[in-house]
Amino acid sequence: MFDNKEQFKKAFLSKLEMSVGKSFEETSPQDQYHVLGNMIREYISTNWIKTNQVYHSTEAKQVYYLSIEFLLGRIMGSNILNLGIGDVVEEGLRDLGISLDDLESNEPDSALGNGGLGRLAACFMDSLASLDLPGHGCGIRYKHGLFEQKIVNGVQVEYPELWLQNGQVWEVRKSDLSVEVPFWGKVESFEDEQGRLRFRHRDAEPIMAVPYDIPVVGYQTETVNTLRLWNAEPANVPFHDDIMRYKRETEMVSEFLYPDDAEDSGKILRLKQQYFLVRASLNSILNSFRKKQKDIRELPNYVSIHINDTHPVLAIPELMRILLDEEMLPWEEAWDITVQTISYTNHTTLSEALEKWPVRLFQPLLPRIYMIVEEINERFCKELWERYPGQWQRIEDMAIIAHDQVKMAHLALVGTHSTNGVAYLHTEILKKREMNNFYEIFPERFNNKTNGITHRRWLMKSNPALTGLITESIGDKWKVEPPLLKELEHYKDDAAFLEQLEKVKHENKVKLAERIFQQNQIKVNLDSIFDVQVKRLHAYKRQLLNVLHIMYLYNRMKEDPSFRPHPRTFIFGAKASPGYYYAKKIIKLINTVAEKVNNDKTTNDYLKVVFLENYRVSLAEEIFPAAEVSEQISTASKEASGTGNMKFMMNGALTIGTMDGANVEIFERVGKDNIFIFGMTSEEVMNYQANGGYHSSEYYMLDRRIHEAVNQLVNGFFPNTNGMFDVIYDSLLIENDQYFVLRDFDSYVKTQEKVSNAYQDKKGWNKSSVVNIANSGFFSSDRTITEYANDIWHVKPVNSPIIKA
Template sequence: MFTDKKAFKAAFLQRLEQSSGLSFEHSTLQHQYQTLGMMVREHVSTNWIASNEESRKGDHKEVYYLSIEFLLGRLLVSSLVNLGVKDLVEDGLSDLGINLSELEEAEADAGLGNGGLGRLAACFLDSMASLSLAGHGHGIRYKHGLFEQKIVNGYQVELPEQWLRNGNVWEIRKADLAVEVPYWGEVKWTEKDGRMIFTHEKAETVLAVPFDMPVIGFDTERVNTLRLWGAEPAKHFPPHKDFMQYKRDTEQISEFLYPDDMSDEGKILRLKQQYFLVRSSLESILRDYKEDHDDLTELHEHVAIHINDTHPALAIPELMRILMDEEGMGWEEAWSIVTGTISYTNHTILSEALEKWSVDLFRPLFPRIFLIIEEINRRFCEDLWEAYPGDWDRIESMAVIAHGFVKMAHLSIVGSHSINGVARLHTEILKMREMKNFHEFYPDRFNNKTNGITHRRWLLQANPELTSLINETIGTGWVKDTEKLNDLVKHADDAAFQYKIDQIKHDKKRILADLIQEKNGIQVNPDSIFDVQIKRLHAYKRQLLNIMHVMHLYNKMKEDSSFKPHPQTFIFGAKAAPGYHYAKKVIKLIHSVANLVNYDPVSKDYLTVVFLENYRVSLAEKIIPATNISEQISTASKEASGTGNMKFMMNGALTLGTLDGANVEIEELTGPEHIFIFGLTAQEVMKYEKHGGYHSYDYYHGDPRLKKIIDQFTSGFFPDTFYDFEMISDSLLMENDQYFLLKDFDAYVRAQEKAAEAYQDKKRWLNSSIHNIARSGYFSSDRTIRQYADEIWGL
C-alpha cells in the first residue's frame, strides 16, 4: 500500500470507507487520521511479528526497559519518517485535498509521561529499534496523563488529560497474556526438604492486561514492542469488599500518571502502580524466555532488564521472589542471576527527591516482597560490617531499610550490576557526594552514559527545512551517523549557507508567532530575540531567575527613558505539579509580569512575555526550531543532564546556562565562544551547602536592582494579586535562597547582555548557530544506546 502514490491513494480510500462506514466526502480529519494510522500499523505488522520471532529463536540478548513514563508524543509522522514514506504519503494526501500537518493535529499526544525521564525513554526506544537492537519497553497505560493545563487569570488549573478519548490506533489489546498482581494479604511458610516454602494468601488481586504498540526503527526492518499494562478487575474479587469499590480501586492503578502522594492513600496508590508495573513485566519477560530456554540460571546471559530511575526498583525483590518461590532456587543462586540481569539509571542528585517509602505502608501492601527486602538489607549490612567493622554511621547511611523507611535508590544499587548517571558531571557528583559510600563499596558498578535525543524526531520531523539544507550541504550520511554533522563546521562562515540558515530560523519564528497570536492573542515580533525556557517548573530550574531578569529590564526602562534593549520575546512553557504551590506562584508571577510589560507603552515594543499553556511534546516540536536563546539556567549541581538543551542545540539555538548537567559537555563540544555560561559552578554550590557562608540578605541589601524586584513581589506593584508572591519573597530571603538566584543574578544579567549584543552581529551569531548544529551529533540517543548496549547490557 506504500509502494507508490497511486497504490497508496487507492488503499487509503478503500480502507477509510471500510473502517468508518462513510464516503470520503463525509469523513472527518479524525476518521482520516485513524485510517492512516491503521494502515501504518498493519504495514509494519509483518516485520513486527518477524522481529519478535527472531528475538525468541536467536541466541542474541534482549533488553527490557522498565519505566514509569514514556513520553511518546504523536506517532503518525515519526512512523512515516522512519518508514521512509512521508513524502509519498504527503503527496498522496495532498492530491486528495488533505494536509498532513492538519491530519497530524487529530492525533493526541500520548499522555504517558511528565518530562525528561519519559521523553528520554521514548528516544531510547526509537534508537534501539533504529539500531536493530532487540529492545522493548514496559510501562503503564495511563487512562489520563499528568493533567491538561489551563491558565485562568494567570493561575494554573488542572483538567484530566484524555488522550484516549478517541482510542489509540497504535495499540493491540492482548487479554490472553494478562497477568494477576496481588496486594495485601499475608504470607505463610512451611519447610520442605530442608528449604522454606512461602505462600501469599488472602491477597487482593488485580488483572494487568497488556496493550502492545509497535516501535518502528528508521530504515530498518526491526520493529520492537512497547508493552503498556492496564489495570482491570480480576475474575475473583475479594469477598470482603464491595465489588464497585474493588473495581474503582483496581482501575485507579492505571488511571493517572503520578497520583498526588501527599496523603497515605496517594502513597499507597503510587506503590501499587510500581509493583503493578514490575510484577506484570517480569511475568511477561520470563514467560517469553521460557518458550525457547530451559535453564533460568542463564537468564542474565539472554536477558537484560533496565530500570529507568527507582520507580521500577521492586523488580529486584520481585525477580528474587520468582526465582526462589516459583523456581525453587536458593538465595545465592537467585541473587547472582538478579544482580547479573538488572541495571539501573539514576536521574537525580537532589537527595530530597530520592524515593523512600514508610515501612508501615509498605509491609502490609507487599508482605512477601518486604520479607525479601529485609533479607537483602540484612545480608548487605553484614557485608558492610565485614568491610567497615564498627562503622555504624556508614552502615546506617547505606542500609536499604533504615529509620522506618525502605530506600529505593539503595535497593537499586545493591540489586544491580551497573549504576549509571546521565551526564559526566552528574555521575561525578553521584560518585563523590550523593552515592560516595556506595561508590567506594562498589567501585566497578558506577559509570556514565550522557543522555541523548533522537534526531529523527527533533530534527528530521520537527525541522524538515533544516534537514533538507543539511542534506544539500554535506549529504545524507549524517542521518545514520550523526557525528558527520561535524562537516557543517566547514560552512560556518559561508555567507550563502548562513543566509539559508537565517531564513529557515526566521520562517520558524514567524510560524511560532502566528501560533502565539492564535493561542494567546499576543502579537510577537519575529525579528526579536526568541528567548525560550520550556521544561517542568521547579525551583532548581530557576524560571524565577528568568522572570526576575525581565522585571529588571522593565524597571530599567521605566527609570531611564534612553534605555532601549534589543527587542526580546521571553517564551515559557511549563507544568507545575498539582501540589507544588511554590511552582504555581511562579506561573502566576510570569503572567503578572506579562500583563505589565506586554501592554505598557514604554516596554511593549521591546519586551514581550509569553506563557504557552499545556506544554507537551507536539508543542515543543513547534517551539524548539524557532528558538534563538535556549535557557538552561538550573542551579549548578542540581540538573542531572537535561535533554532540552540538546534539542535546542540541534536546531541552531545558542545555550545561555550554568555549568550544570550536560551543559558542561555542550560547552566542551562547541567551544566557550559559542555558548553563554554564567554563575556559580557545581563545586562552589556544594561548598556553600556544606560549609555555609551564603547570606541572601547581603545581596538584597547590596544590589538596588534586586531590592526593588523583591519588594515589588509584596508591595502591591502587581495590581491583580493578593499576597500571591509572599511565598516567593520568603523563599529568597527568609529561607536564604536555597538555589542561589540572588548570588547568580548579576552574572545572569551580564550573560543576557552579552547574548543580546552577539545577536546583533548577525554573521557572528549565525557562525555560532552553525557550530551548535554541527557539534550536536554527539548528543544523538543512538550514541547513548550504543554505549548502553556495549558497556552495560552486553547486546
C-alpha cells in the same frame, strides 16, 4: 499500499468507506486520521511479527527497559518518517484535498509521561529499533496521563488529559497475556516434600495487568520493536466485600501518572503502580525466557533488565521472589543472577527526589516483597559491619531499611551490577558526594552515560527546512550517522549557507509567532530574539531567575528612557505538579509579569513575555526550531543532565546556562565563544551547602536591581496580587534562597547583555549557530544507546531479513 500515490489513494479511499460507513465527502478529519493510522499499522505488522519471531528464535540477548514514563508525543509522523513513506502519503492526501499536517493534528499526544525522564525513554525506544537492537519497553497505560494544563487568570488549572477518548490507533490489546498482580494478604511458610522452606502468599487481593502493545519502528530498517504498556483491570475472582470499592481501586492503578502522594492513600497508590509494573513485566520477561528452554541460571546471558530511575526498583525483590519461590534456587544463586541481570540509571542529585516508602505501608501492601527486601537489607548490613566494624553511622546511612523507611535508591545500588549517571558532571557528583559510600564499595558498578535525543524527531521531523539545508550541504549519511553533522563546520564562514540558515530560522519564527497569536493573542516582533525556557517548573530550574531578569529590564526601561535593549520575546512553557504550591506561584508570577510588560506601550516594542500553556511534545516540536536563545539556568550541581539543552542546540539555538548537567559537555564541544556561561560552579554551590556562608539578604540589601524587583513581589507593584507572591519573597529572603537565585543574578544579567550584543552581529551569531548544530551529533540517543548496549547490557544488533509489507 504505499508503493506509489495512486495505489495509496485507492487503498485509503476504500478503507475509509469500509471502516466508517460514509462517503469520502462525509468523513471527518478524525475518521481520516484513524484510517491512515490503521493503514500504517497494518503496513508495519509484517515486520513487527517477523522481528518478534527472530527475537524468540535467536540466541541473542535481549534488553527490557522498565520506566514509569514513556513520553511518546504523536506517533504517526515519526512512523511515516522512519518508514520512508512521507512523500507518497503527503502527495496522495494532497490530491484528495487533505493536508497531512492537519491530519496529524488530530492525534493526541500519548500522555504517558511528564518531562525529561519520559521523553528520554521514548528517544531510547526509537534508537533501539533504529540500531536493530533487540529492546523492549515496559510501562503503564495511563488513562489520563499527568494533566492538561489551562491558564486561567494567570493560574495553572489542571484538567484530565483525555488522550484515549477517541481510542489509540497504534495499540494492540493482548488479553491472553494478562498477568495477575496480588496486593495485601499474608505470607505463610511451610516445608515442601523435599523439606525445603517455602512461602505462599495467602488472602491477597489480585488485579489483572492486561498488556497493550505499541510497535516501535526503526529508521530505514526492518526492525519493529515493542513498547508493552500494562492496563489495570479487575481480576475474575469472587469477592466478599465491597465490589465497587475493589473495581474503583483497581482502575485507579493505571488511571493517573504520579497521583498526589501527600496522603497515605496516594502513597499506597504510587507503590501499587510500581509493583504492578514490575510484577507484570517480569512475569512476561520470564515467560518469554522459559520458552527458550534454557536453565534459569543462564538468565543474565539472555536477558538484561534496565530500571529507569527508582520507580521500577521493585524489579530487584520481584526477580528474587521468582527465583526463590518459583524456581526454588538458594538465596546466593538467586542474588547473583538478580544482580547480574538488572542495571539502574540514576536521574537526580536531589535527596528529596530519592524515593522512600514507609514500612507501615510497604509491609502490609507487599508482604512477600517486604520479606525479601528485609533479608537483602540484613545481609547487606552484615557485609557492611564486616567491612566497617563499629561504624554504626555509616551503616545506618547506607541501610536499605532505616528509620522505618525503605530507601529505593539504596536497594537499586545494592541489587544491580551497574549504576549510571546521565552526564559526566552528574556521575562525578554521584561518585564523590551523593553516593560516595556506595562508590567506595562498588566502584566498578558506577559509570556515565550522557543522555541523548533522537535526531529523527527533534531535527528531521520537527525541522524539515533545516534538515533539507543540511542534507543539501553535506549529503544524507548524517541521518544514520549523526556525528557526521560535524562536517557542517566547513560552512561556518560560508556567506550563502549562513544566509540560508538565517532564512530557515526566520521561517520557523514565523510559524511559532502564528501559534503564539492563535493561542495567546499576543503579537510578537519577528526581529526580536526568541529567548525560550521550556521544561518542568521546579525551583532548582530557576524560572524565577529568568523572571527577575525580565522585571529588571522593565524597571530599567521605565526609569531610563534612553535604555532600549535589542527587542526580545521571552517564551515559557512548563507544567507544575498539582501539589507543588511554590511552582504554581512561579507560573502565576510569569503570567502577571507578562500582563504588565505586554500592555505597557512604552516598553512592549522591546519586551514581550509569553507563557504557552500545556507544554507537551507536539508543542515542543514547534518551539525548538524557532528558538534562538536556550535558557539552561539551573543551579549548578542540581540538573542531572537535561535534554532540552540538546534539542535547542541541534536546532541552532545558543545556550545561556550554568556549568550544570550536560551543559558542561556542550561547552566542551562548541567552545566558550559559542555558548554563554554564567554563575557559580557546582563546587561553589556544594561548598555553600556543606559549610554555609551564603546570606541572600546581603545581595538584597547591596544590589539595587535585586532590591527593587524582590520588593515588587509584595509591595503592590502588580495590581490585585496582595499576598500572592509572599511565598516567593520568603523563599528568597527568609529561607535564604536555597537555589542561589540572588547570588547568580548579577552574573546572569551581565551574560544576558553579552547575548544581546552578540545577536546584533548576525553573521557571528549564525556562525555560532552552525557550530552548535555541527557538534550536536554527539548528543544523539543513538550514541547513548550504543554505549548502554556495549558497556552495560551487552546486547548486539539482530538483523532479520528485510520484508516489504
